[in-house]
Amino acid sequence: MTTHHGHDHKQGHASGACKGHDGHEGRSRGVTVGTDQRWLTAALVLITGFMAVEVVVGVIANSTALMADAAHMLTDSASIVLALIAMRLAARPARGHFTFGLKRAEILSAQANGLTLLLLGAWLTYEAIGKLIAPPEVDGGLMLATALIGIVVNVIAGWCISKANRTSLNVEGAYQHIRNDLFAFIGTAVAALVIVTTGFARADGVATLVVVALMVKAGLGLVRDSGRILLEAAPAGTDPDALGDLMAARPHVVEIHDLHVWTITSDQPALSAHVMVEPDGDCHAVRRDLEHLLAEGHGIDHATIQVDHAPAAEGHCRDPHGPVHRETAHAN
Template sequence: MTGNPEAPKAAHGGHAHGANHDHGQVVTTSNERRIRFVLIFTAGYAIVQAVGGYLSGSLALIADAGHMVSDAAALLLALIAYRIARRAADSQRTYGFHRVRVLAALANGATLLLLVAWIAWEAVQRINAPVEILAGPMLIVALIGLAVNVAGAWILWSGNRGDSNLRGAFLHVIGDLLGSVGAIAAAIGIMLTGWTVLDPILSVLVAGLVVRSAWGLVSDSIRVLLQAVPRGVDKIEAERGLASLPGVAEAGHFHAWTVTDETSVATVHVSPAEGTDPLSLPPLVSAWLKERYAIDHVTVQVDPPGKLNTKHD
């Protein structure tokens, strides 16, 4: 809906919206099924890896086992989030429950960062006090883990990459995959040189590779929850661009935020130029914001000429 054809004054004092009022987001059964499969693989292998790490004395395996236990919990949280997000919007939650997925993504990233800190701490202890490591069993378990994690990463990568919940699960699996690669490298290095210190050193390197992805997931989730402008949107530039549209005399009080991974919302005030029909501005403004910034839902308030600059954001 782009205006109220029944009463022109509504365009001055009320709001007019973009064409699409459907706030619902698709929670695909395909994404949910992918995470369920990976959860089963992850939980099952975590047990194998924990036993193998304990028997071989490998920190790389023990750390990765702990990582996978954390991942299993995060994947379970992601599944719960999908179930909740599927619930329909109601009068109290008009945008539905889809931000639960953002909360789950935030939890995934935060737990990953905590686990990285634990791995780094344990690695320092092992460097200061090396322990005996059975490289043969360590290598076998790590190779199995690599195969499991490659399969899990492929399953998640082939899903919807715009879903932060699925992306969080994918990053966890990538962290596991890197852990398996590190454990394989450490096992081979120990077999060839006898340097058991390679195990904690490679654990630290793997942890460092995970930090960047985990922090990106956390920061993106925080941006959504704080209702920061979507990436690529500039408030000042948007107001200037709107003010340059034909029929628009002034534009201001622009606000934009992200509701879920795939939906952005904006509100803006505009004033009509002399001789311009106020009801023509909402669809014009909505279309421009959709094309320029891919904003899905726009609320446009048309103010009388000369009144816009007296308002405050």
């Protein structure tokens, strides 16, 4: 099997060539904008309302932990606003130079959410180390009560976002922010309880470092997954080589050239390929067979397949007394 990488651009075909075809031309997937926006907006109202209260309480209690939680909630609000904006952009129809629309806006939003989690984790690490070195005096009781209310608020906000389309990396990014904020409040509540019962003020810094570890894990996951899409990598779990071999093994297929598999946006894989069919084969039937294989077996509904007859002079037609020559190209 010979492997070619990159795209070949050719003008004109043999007289027996069949027209290329996009298996789902004009079909629009998009996100469920109306429903998702309502759930995200409900979470945004809860988060911003409690954040304002927490800032006031943090100043009164002299608690840097509560102020850090409030700062985290500020990034939560920003992530939800960013997600809402990205949803509107992604829902716009394709036009002009943007032939796929603005669906990748949600991937940029997910990337931003992942980066902010990592940056916030770095800042909280600095704050936690400072608290371990010189623990401040705080009102443990007020800190505990506020943290417990924060847990309830974040549980409700997280439930709201979980009702939205979490297969979208955009929504998942906002959800990860809320989930880590919930862990932060749980850590703050535990630290406050320890402070109230034992007077061990460094518990706040220890709990913060545990939360930071969870934030870094979530942030790296978002950056990795969104980065794969931005770099046009094959969808996770898809082996382009194995997929190309499977397509080349279908009846009447002689060669597969310029096979590319990538992801347009969350949960929307795409494929393009140049397929050579036996001179006496029905290229339209082959195309339909490949489209069915990709859609039903691999979840690839957006397939652009150019199908041509292989000229007999090039030796690519089926030899009844010998093996079929198949040449498969893989990229990404």
